[in-house]
Each structure stands twice: as structure tokens, then as C-alpha cells.
Amino acid sequence: MNRPELVCPAGTPSAMRTAVDAGADAVYCGFQNATNARNFPGLNFTIPELEKSVAHAHAGDTKVLLAVNTFPPAGKVNLWKEAVDEGARIGVDAFIVADIGVADYIHKNHPEIRLHLSVQAAASTPEAIKFYCREFNVKRVVLPRILTVPEIKNMADEIPCEIETFIFGNHGLMVEGRCSLTNYITGLSTNMDGVCSPAADVQYIKDDAGNMTTKLGEFTIDCFSCDENAGYPTICKGRYLTPAHDGAYYAFEEPISLNLSTLLPDLMAAGVTALKIEGRQRSRAYVKSVVSAYRKAVDSIMAGGEPEISGLLALTEGQKETQGAFKSKTWR
Amino acid sequence: MKTQLTIAPILFHWSPEQKLDFYARIADEAPVDVVYLGEVICSKRTPFFEKHYDEVAERLTRGGKKVVFSTLSEVMLKRERNMVAGFCELEDYELEVNDSSALWHLEGKSYRIGSLMNVYNEDTMTYLVGKGATHFSLPSEMPGDSVAVLAARAKELGVTTEVQVFGRASLALSARCYHARAHGRIKDNCQFVCEQDPDGMPLNTVDKQEFLTVNGIQTLSQSYLNLLGDLAGMQEMGITHYRLVPHTQDMVAVANIFRNALDGTVSVEESMQDLSDLDIPAPFSNGFWHGQPGHQWIDQTPTT
Numbered sequence: 001m002n003r004p005e006l007v008c009p010a011g012t013p014s015a016m017r018t019a020v021d022a023g024a025d026a027v028y029c030g031f032q033n034a035t036n037a038r039n040f041p042g043l044n045f046t047i048p049e050l051e052k053s054v055a056h057a058h059a060g061d062t063k064v065l066l067a068v069n070t071f072p073p074a075g076k077v078n079l080w081k082e083a084v085d086e087g088a089r090i091g092v093d094a095f096i097v098a099d100i101g102v103a104d105y106i107h108k109n110h111p112e113i114r115l116h117l118s119v120q121a122a123a124s125t126p127e128a129i130k131f132y133c134r135e136f137n138v139k140r141v142v143l144p145r146i147l148t149v150p151e152i153k154n155m156a157d158e159i160p161c162e163i164e165t166f167i168f169g170n171h172g173l174m175v176e177g178r179c180s181l182t183n184y185i186t187g188l189s190t191n192m193d194g195v196c197s198p199a200a201d202v203q204y205i206k207d208d209a210g211n212m213t214t215k216l217g218e219f220t221i222d223c224f225s226c227d228e229n230a231g232y233p234t235i236c237k238g239r240y241l242t243p244a245h246d247g248a249y250y251a252f253e254e255p256i257s258l259n260l261s262t263l264l265p266d267l268m269a270a271g272v273t274a275l276k277i278e279g280r281q282r283s284r285a286y287v288k289s290v291v292s293a294y295r296k297a298v299d300s301i302m303a304g305g306e307p308e309i310s311g312l313l314a315l316t317e318g319q320k321e322t323q324g325a326f327k328s329k330t331w332r
Numbered sequence: 333m334k335t336q337l338t339i340a341p342i343l344f345h346w347s348p349e350q351k352l353d354f355y356a357r358i359a360d361e362a363p364v365d366v367v368y369l370g371e372v373i374c375s376k377r378t379p380f381f382e383k384h385y386d387e388v389a390e391r392l393t394r395g396g397k398k399v400v401f402s403t404l405s406e407v408m409l410k411r412e413r414n415m416v417a418g419f420c421e422l423e424d425y426e427l428e429v430n431d432s433s434a435l436w437h438l439e440g441k442s443y444r445i446g447s448l449m450n451v452y453n454e455d456t457m458t459y460l461v462g463k464g465a466t467h468f469s470l471p472s473e474m475p476g477d478s479v480a481v482l483a484a485r486a487k488e489l490g491v492t493t494e495v496q497v498f499g500r501a502s503l504a505l506s507a508r509c510y511h512a513r514a515h516g517r518i519k520d521n522c523q524f525v526c527e528q529d530p531d532g533m534p535l536n537t538v539d540k541q542e543f544l545t546v547n548g549i550q551t552l553s554q555s556y557l558n559l560l561g562d563l564a565g566m567q568e569m570g571i572t573h574y575r576l577v578p579h580t581q582d583m584v585a586v587a588n589i590f591r592n593a594l595d596g597t598v599s600v601e602e603s604m605q606d607l608s609d610l611d612i613p614a615p616f617s618n619g620f621w622h623g624q625p626g627h628q629w630i631d632q633t634p635t636t
Contacts, residue, residue, distance in 0.1 A: 071452040073474070074481035101455025121450075125407050127416070127436035134436075135463075146408065146507030174551070175406065177450060179504040180473040181544075184553055184626035187619065189473055192452060213539075217625060220537040236504075240535045240543065244514045244525075248538045251510055251546070325507055332508050332519040 001268050003302050004275050007065065007164060008291045011043045011280035016053045018284045019062075023295035026063040028096060029053070029280070030194075035083040036067040037098075037120055037176075038280045039194030051090050063093040069118035071099045071177075071191045081105055088113055096142065097121075098177055100135075107136040116140040116164070120177035120191070126158035133161050140164055142276065144175055145258065146325045146332075149266050156271030165267060168290055168312070169278025171258040171324055172196075173236040181235040185217040197234045204230060214238075223248070231255040259321040261294070261309035265301050267326075286315050333572055335594050336365035337587055338494060340447075340577045341372045341402040343502070344547055345526040348381050354578065355388045359395030362587040366573065367392050370402040370419070372430050372448065374509070374548045375412045376522070389425065398426075405430040405448040406505050406549060428469065435463065442466050447496060447575070448505070452478070454485040461489045469494040469575060472501040472557060475623035476565065483569040492572040497559040498586055499577025500532060500545055500552040501617075501626065510546045519549075530580045531613070542614060553626060555617035560593050560603050561632030562621055567594070581610050600632070 008024035010016035019027045030036025032044040045053065054064045066087040072080045080102050087095060088110045095113060097103045098120035106115055119142040123129045132138040140162035143152065156163055174181070179196075183189040186201045203215040210226030214233035221233035231237060237255045239248040258278070260267065267275065275298065277290055290312060297307035312321075325331045339358055342351060358367060369385060369392075371378045389399045403419050404412055419427055420437035429435065430446035444467040445451055445460060451468055460468075468486065470479060470493065479495060486493045511533060512522040526533075532545035532552055545552040556579075559566070563574070574594065576586055589606045592598035598606070607616075619628030 071450050072455075074453045074478040074485070076478075077453050077455050099450070099452065099456055100459050101453050101457075104455065104459050121432070123432060125413050125431075125433040127413060127434075128407070128432040131432055131436040144507075151408070173508065174504040174506050178448070180471070180626070181503050181551065183473045183620065184501070184503050187623065187625040191450065191471075191473070218627075219541060219543055220539050223538045239538060241538060241540065242514055242533055242535050242546070244528075244533065249514075251514065251535055252506070252508070252551075329520060330518050 001302070002273065004268055004273055004298060005063075006291070006294055006298055007274050007276040009169075009277055009280040009282065009287060010053070011038065011282065013045065013049045013053045015280075015284050015287045017056060018287045019291050020057050020060045022288050022291035024062050024291055026065055026093070026274070027057060028065040028067055028276075030067040030069075031083050031086070033079060033083070034070055034193045035072075035080050037069050037118075037190070037194045038067075039070075040281055041199065043281060047086055047090070050086075054090050054092060058091075065094045065096055065116060066092040067096040067118065068102055069096050069098045069120045070194045071120075072102065073192045077101060084110065094139070103132065103136040103138070111137070114139045116142060118142055118177070119144055119166070122175050122177045124175075126155055129155075129159045129161065133159070140274065142166075145171065146175060148329055149263060149270055149326055152267070152272065152326075153270035162273035163271060164274035164276050165272050165326075166258060166278055167260040167264065167267070167275045168294065169258055171253070171256060171322065173252040179236075185219055185235065197232065202233055254320065256320040256322045258324050259312065260323055260326055261297060261307055261312070263323060263326055264297055264307045268301060289315060335567060335571075336573045337363060337591055337594070338366040338573050338575045339364050339368065339583070339587075340496065340499070340575050341368045341370050342578045343373055343500075343550065343552070344530050344532060345374070345377050345524060346530055347527070348384060350530070351381055352384060352388065354583070355392060357584055358587075359392045359397060362584045363591040364397060364576070364587050366398045366400060368400050368402040368428055372402050372405045372446070373550050374526070375404055375409065375415060376519075377524070378415065400426045400428050400444060402428040402446055403430050403434050405446070406507070407431045407433045408507070438464060440464065445469065447471055447494075448502060451482075454481060457482060457485055457491075458489065461491055465491065467492045467494065467573070469496075469573070472496045473620050473626060476562065476569075476621045477623065479566075479571070480569045483571050487570050493570070494573035494575050495559070495566060495571050496557055496575040496577060497563065497590060498575075499556055499579055500554070500614075501557050501620065502550060502552055503544070503626075504551040506549050506551070509548050510551070511548050514546065553617060555615045555627050555629075556612050557618065557620075558607060558616035559618055559621055560590070560607060561600050562618065563590075563593050564600075581612055585610055
């Protein structure tokens with residue numbers, strides 16, 4: 001079994017330092033604009049910040065992966081090319097991309113830098129992945145969170161590149177790169193603008209009885225009684241009504257986080273090369289706890305021991321966790 | 333080139349009888365130029381209609397329609413991979429691709445790109461034209477000003493472009509079947525409950541506002557896209573094909589309304605009225621096209 005790379009979120013320069021110091025093998029990050037899929041206020045890097053951060057990461061022998069993984073809308077592709085050129089100049093270790101045009105640009109102009117296929121490309125079959133490898137010399141694919149571990153194992157046998165999978169964090173229900181729910185409600189696109197349920201469109205409204213309604217734009221996403229914690233109004237985690245179901249229900253999924261700690265040995269045996277922790281929007285404390293815990297777990301498995309992970313539940317969304325699609329087909 | 337009207341693949345799980353009736357009417361009565369056939373949402377539905385494709389394609393061809401087969405949008409299982417590979421061998425009909433799996437097989441062949449593929453910019457378009465793409469059906473969330481750039485590039489490259497102008501807009505795909513979930517089931521034992529909702533299952537907010545529509549693994553808008561008011565601008569941009577998503581409302585009437593509006597033989601106002609008279613069971617929307625929230629209706633009535 002090869003030692004997998006632990007790939008950790010770096011939403012800010014301080015989060016990146018924290019992840020590096022906590023034992024990340026690689027960190028991933030993006031610039032402060034629409035070129036990456038976590039284009040949230042207060043997150044991400046300016047060019048000088050990335051320069052400094054890459055130097056620090058490299059000094060700690062940690063790789064830096066730059067996410068340029070949104071889909072440039074026609075007429076605006078230069079912003080994405082500039083992000084790529086700056087990343088190359090600064091010396092990032094890989095680009096994470098989803099758009100075919102962006103992949104082609106990197107392949108032609110920066111062939112010496114590794115190309116990783118983003119989860120946003122939604123490449124879910126060996127054929128899809130082989131297409132990107134053949135066309136752009138992709139070295140690693142980040143798999144969509146829709147496959148079971150046995151399916152991932154079969155995949156590993158058929159494709160010519162490395163596999164990265166998510167192991168912990170926020171768990172979107174829609175296939176990444178194939179969701180325009182946010183744009184339908186807010187006018188900002190997940191694919192083109194890198195936003196999902198933008199905070200500027202969120203409202204929390206409390207009534208006299210203490211019940212909390214959460215809204216995105218003009219639409220109510222959920223309604224919480226006074227003894228419930230009100231979750232962030234992400235469209236795919238809301239409660240809705242439909243004639244076929246008795247009362248309001250989580251039509252897609254309840255607020256819940258992915259936690260694959262107990263599946264780690266299986267994933268590693270299946271041929272997964274890199275384990276990804278989600279959470280560029282999360283705090284330094286989150287990064288420190290999760291990265292340290294998974295560092296210990298991976299090292300323990302490599303030494304022939306059991307992964308021991310506890311105390312992460314408090315950090316998960318809704319304090320609930322799932323193994324999502326990875327454990328069994330019954331999730332579907 | 334005269335603008336062409338197209339019928340998108342049927343997104344919902346209609347019975348074979350309903351599909352046969354639908355295509356018979358389209359073949360004989362609808363002023364459409366291209367009809368896309370094939371199951372693009374759920375591979376479990378395919379056995380029900382597979383045996384009818386030859387007959388339907390022939391009938392549509394006899395009716396003067398060009399038939400294009402459209403591939404599955406989410407491909408995971410071996411069976412689904414084989415389905416896509418099989419379609420890529422098709423020689424008598426053109427293929428519309430909805431997942432990058434197909435691109436692996438189509439090396440050296442020509443094909444169309446479906447609206448569930450992510451072609452958002454001129455670089456991606458140019459690259460795919462170099463790989464054999466001849467026609468692009470664009471994602472429905474794209475704003476008109478970006479589509480204009482793509483339409484111009486398509487013209488330079490000698491390929492054609494298509495935009496959905498009617499019907500519920502596809503908003504998301506998932507691995508999970510939300511139809512099954514609403515009925516307390518999972519995808520593997522779904523018992524085809526999606527059959528109960530031939531225009532999709534409504535999802536409303538807890539305060540009873542109309543919101544989304546569920547169709548198996550797909551989530552759509554509850555509103556119907558209606559770009560009647562934007563057709564003139566689209567024609568100016570050089571959009572060549574105009575896509576109608578099939579619903580249970582009278583699609584021959586819908587096709588006539590859009591054909592007349594494209595030809596300018598009926599005014600926009602009158603066309604809007606004709607469409608409203610069809611009792612569409614949801615509000616209209618055109619926000620995406622205008623760079624606004626997709627559910628919105630931006631009034632296009634010219635001020636005099």
C-alpha cells in the first residue's frame with residue numbers, strides 16, 4: 001500500500017500555515033475571484049499572499065495545488081488565464097481544473113506543471129477520465145462523491161492517473177459542476193461565479209414564538225422550531241413539501257457531513273492516492289483539528305494500526321455524519 | 333440559414349404509449365426540424381422504450397424531421413457505460429453527447445454537444461470543434477451576453493448553436509433519486525414512482541411557494557422557460573436552433589407558437605397570449621437569459 005497524500009483546505013494564508021504545520025502533504029487554495037469554486041467574501045489569496053504562502057508551504061515540504069476550477073463564461077476567459085499564469089510564475093505544484101478550455105490552456109502553455117481534474121468536471125467513468133488524460137495529460141482525478149468504494153477500486157484498475165477522493169467535510173448532494181440551483185435563486189452561478197448559497201442573499205427571520213425561518217433570496221429553505229438549531233440555508237439541505245410525502249421533509253438530504261475515517265483503510269487499499277479534506281470556508285481551528293486527526297489516522301494505518309478518529313463530530317454540519325455514497329449503493 | 337425548431341429528449345418517465353402518441357403527433361403535425369430521442373436521465377427507464385426507437389425514428393424521418401440520438405447525462409454503472417459505447421457506434425443517426433464519457437469513444441467522429449455538458453466559453457467550444465463537435469446546445473443558465481460571444485465564435489468555426497426557449501430548465505443532477513426518496517424508497521427499488529409525475533414532481537417551500545421540480549436524479553425549475561420575447565435578439569446573434577422541452581401540454585401548439593414568432597408572422601404580444609392560453613401549470617421565467625435569478629420573469633413588453 002502506498003502512502004496516500006493528505007490534501008488539506010487552505011481558505012486563507014493563516015489556514016494554509018495551520019494546515020502545513022498540522023502535517024498536510026498538500027494544500028489547495030484559490031485566488032480572490034470567480035476562478036475558483038469557493039469564491040466567498042473574506043476567503044482566498046491575493047497574488048502577494050500566495051507568493052508568501054507557497055514559499056512557506058514548500059519550506060515545510062508541502063505541495064500547493066491551485067484551484068482554477070470554475071467554468072469561465074464566454075468573453076471572460078482572460079481572468080482564468082491570468083490566474084493560471086500567476087500560479088505558474090509563483091510555482092504552484094499543480095492546477096486543479098474543470099473547464100476544457102482552461103485545461104487546454106495549461107496543457108499548451110505550462111506543460112511542466114501537473115494538471116489535476118477537479119471534482120467540478122464530474123468525470124465519473126473510466127472513459128471520461130481517460131478522455132481528459134489523453135487530451136490534457138491529466139495526472140490525477142478528483143472523483144465525484146457518487147461512487148462506492150468497490151466502484152472506486154474498479155476505476156483505479158482502469159485509468160492511467162492517480163485518484164483523489166473526499167474523506168471529510170461538507171457534503172453537497174448534487175454532482176459538482178452540474179448544479180445551477182444557486183443561480184436559479186440568486187443570479188450568481190456556482191459554475192461561472194464559484195458561489196453556492198451566497199451569504200448576501202441569506203436571511204434568518206425569527207417569529208414571536210422563537211421559530212426561525214431561513215431564506216435564500218425570495219425562497220424559504222427551512223423553518224426551525226425554537227428547540228432546533230437553524231442551519232445555513234443551502235438549497236439541497238432544506239425541507240420542502242410535495243404531495244407524495246407527509247409534511248415537510250429533507251427532499252435531498254439533511255444537513256450532514258461526510259466522514260470516511262472508518263473507510264480509510266478500504267480507500268487506501270482500493271488505490272486512492274490522495275485523501276481530500278473539504279473546508280476552505282472553515283476556521284483555522286477546524287483545519288487544525290481535522291488535519292491533525294487525519295494525519296494521525298493515515299500514519300497509524302501505514303504503520304499497520306487502526307485509524308482512531310474521535311472528537312470530529314462537533315465540527316460537522318448539524319453534528320451529524322454520513323459515509324454518503326461511498327459505503328453502499330443504498331445511499332442512492 | 334432558416335432558424336430551426338427542435339424537440340429535446342423527453343426528460344420525464346412517460347409510458348411507451350404516451351411517447352408513441354407524442355412522437356406520432358410531432359411527426360405529422362409539428363413544424364419542427366430536429367427531434368432528439370433517447371433517455372438522458374435514468375438508465376433504469378431505457379428498457380421500456382428501446383424496442384420502439386427504430387419505428388419512431390423512421391416515422392419522424394418520414395415526417396421530414398431530422399432525428400438525433402441523445403446520450404445519458406450521468407454515467408456510472410457498467411451497464412450505463414455500455415449504453416453510451418453502443419450509441420457511439422451508431423452510424424445512421426447523429427449523436428448528441430451529454431457526458432464526457434462519450435467523448436472518449438468519439439475520437440475522430442463528428443457529434444453534437446448537449447445542454448447538460450459544460451460548454452460555457454469560446455475556448456472550450458473551439459477545442460471541441462477541433463475534436464469533432466458540430467453543434468452546441470448551451471446550458472440554460474447561460475446569460476444572453478455570454479451566449480452572444482459563443483454564437484459569434486460558432487459562426488467563425490462553421491458550427492451551429494441551440495438554446496432552450498421553452499419548458500422547465502434542468503438545474504441539477506445527483507447520484508441519488510429524489511423521486512424514490514420522496515416515496516420512502518431508494519434508486520435500486522424505486523418501482524418507477526417517477527411515472528406518476530409526467531411533468532415532474534413539484535417541490536414547494538414550507539410556506540407553500542412553488543419552487544423546484546424533481547425528476548428522478550434531476551432537479552428542474554418549477555417555472556417554465558419562455559424566451560418568446562427574446563427570440564428576435566437571439567436571431568440577431570446568429571443562434572440557429574431553438575429548443576423546446578417536451579411537456580404534457582399541447583406541444584404541437586407550442587411548436588406552432590414558436591415557429592410563428594421566429595418567422596415574425598405573429599407578434600411577440602400575441603404569441604405570449606397564445607402560450608398563456610395553453611394553461612401552462614406554472615409561471616414563466618426568463619431570468620437566466622437576462623443575467624438575473626433564473627426564476628424571475630423580466631418583462632419584455634416593448635414600451636410605446
